[in-house]
Amino acid sequence: MSGMDFEYAIKKDIRNNPIVREVDEARQRQLWRSVGIGLFLVVVLLFSAWQHFELLRHGYQIERMQQERAAEEEINRHLRLEFETLRAPRRIEKIATEQLHLVAPTRGQAIVIERVTPSTPPDKSVVAVR
């Protein structure tokens, strides 16, 4: 009896393959949550670092552009100064008379076209007495 029991015990084919281990959904969720939180933290960290370096990069860029702008404005001022220097009446007259050999028009060559001046006219009595 005990032999049969033993044999039985030996030959008994216990197949535990089909046993499906039950998924612990709670732990699974916990795992994914942890992974998610971890990834989130990493992304936040990376985003923060990227933002910081972008800020630095743009800071340099803005400074450079501001300097460029200031330089351009200064060039503009220099050019305006040069323009005004070139059109100084003394210089123009010198070129006209010495290089181009122009002469001032005589009275017969120039006709004065009267222009209405907005200034206040003098007292009428000054005109009236004439």
Add this chain to the structure above:
Amino acid sequence: MLTKPNREAMPVDWRTTVRARLMVCAVGLAVWTAAIEARLVYLQVIEQADLSARAARQQMRTHKPPAKRGEIVDRKGRLLAYSVDADTIAAVPSEIDNPADVAAKICNVLDNCNTERRQAMASSLSRAGSFAYVARQITLDEARRVKALELPGLTLLKESRRFYPNSELAAHVIGYVGLDNVGLGGIESAYDSQIRGTAGKVLIQTDNKRRAVFSRVERPATAGAGIELTIDQYLQFVAERELRVGVEANRAQGGTAIVMDPNTGEILALANWPTFNPNAYSRVQDEARRNRAIQTLYEPGSTFKIVTASAALERQVITPESMVDTSPGSITFPGRKPIYDTHRYGLLNFTDVIVKSSNVGAIKVGLKVGPDVLTQYVTKFGFGQTIAPDFKGETAGIVWSADRLDASALASVSMGYQVGVTPMQMATAVSSIANGGHFLQPRVVRAFIKDGRRIEVPHKEMRRTIEPDTAATMTAIMEQVVERGTAKAAQIEGYTIAGKTGTAAKLVNGNYQKSDYNASFVGFAPSRKPALTILVVIDSPHGHGYTGGAVAAPIFKRIAEASLTYLGVGPNLNPAPPVVVARRGNDADAPAAQPVRTASLLAATIEPARHGLMPDLRGFSGREALRMLSQIGMTARINGDGFVLEQNPMPGSALVRGDACLLTLGRRPVVPAGGPQ
């Protein structure tokens, strides 16, 4: 015999060991943490203020961008003074090993660097200290060359520098600015607080290489107010040119010319000779920088007879027709030499006393007027007081009080001696006669321009000098001076000119000189509707003449002629109708410039004139309108430039040949009051 391990005791030992080791680690960690915490507390709490300040010093830089001085422009907006950045070479002397060598290298790349300047540079580089200027406000090219040297211990700083693009033009009016951007003369000095502006403040965060990372503008640099002058660049140029020519032709020591609008008191031009270039003001002597127009006193001589005559006419002491006996051509006062006329004129009417500039006649009239009244009018006309607040350092002049004027002194004042006036005072006094008796404050600042807004400075009437009738009578007498008197050289064809000459011996060390005179002429044109008052004073002419009529009047004429043409003030004596003629050159076959519109269109436009109606000239160019008006026998008065926007008489109204048509020209169409439809 092997002893079996005590399986019961082992876990106890292991745990004890681990616990003990953990304890050691924990204590170590705690000590380490405590040390860090302690250090942090030390740095963040105890040393916080000091370290923050050190960090700020290291990471933050403060930059103070200099404020640009406001622009100075003429009455038409043409630039007269402007600021641009210039480089200044600065050095840290302690970082320079061989100052003489560095100075030589810098000197080689700078323009106009002589031995003296090189030694000065070497000297400043040799000084102990952390900062020294080497060369200030150098040019762009020089800065580029210095930068290329890459010398250690040198740095280029930006400084604002003042430039005057027209060089000498209106130098005495505009003034000049020192190296520290402070106005030292003229308008630059008088309105320095308004022009200068306020420097800004910018905080700059830097990295470990001292490169700017971020900047924050704490306070932006505020540019100074711009100033619009009453000066007209072209008239100023003409006045300076003619004055220079006149002074050189007459071999004079110097001179002054003032062009003024008598209706507003605005100074259109103010020229002095000798003059200077404000871009290099330090290279000339003080004499050249002196504004003679407001700082030099002179005895005006006969031009002052205008005041005597005005007082006499206003107080009805005399009339223009009253006879004055100037015989025997001289007059004597106790204790002084006789005063002579240039000719023995005999009996003259009062007009001729002024026309011929008789000293004896003027003295006799002055004695009739009396010291009290004459002094009153001298003061009314602005003598003996400062009258032009736009100028710093103006001289008040010398006027004797009435109680000090005995007969001899009164005689001197009557003919323009024993009184010290500035050219500005004389020009302003005559302007008041030109405008009918209003004494207007002479001014050179027309408007301030701040933050894009233009704030106009109104003209200011100080008082009335004489009644309009007296002014008209004076104008008539002064016209005679030019027509047949001492100032024939001032005549301009087509214009009536009123003026008065003056020739006064110069007083040097209490003695009147026999070879040095002040020759002057002051007048206004056209006398019946004055547009300009012009004064010319020539100091010590030694050419072909020395009188105001021979020396100053021709200069007046040249300035007036050019100015009237430029301002478009037409002749008032027999004015010719405006005719536009296409002038061809030598090549007769060359086609003349063709009008844009076809001849048929022009003909169609003036067609209504055949029926006695005014044609519609609107839309045509000013030139075309003038041509058409000329064809239909009308004259024109023009206001503006470009194309005809409005006309008076209106199209379709009755045509009056020989009448003037007022044309309003413009470049843009007139927008109705309610805005575009």
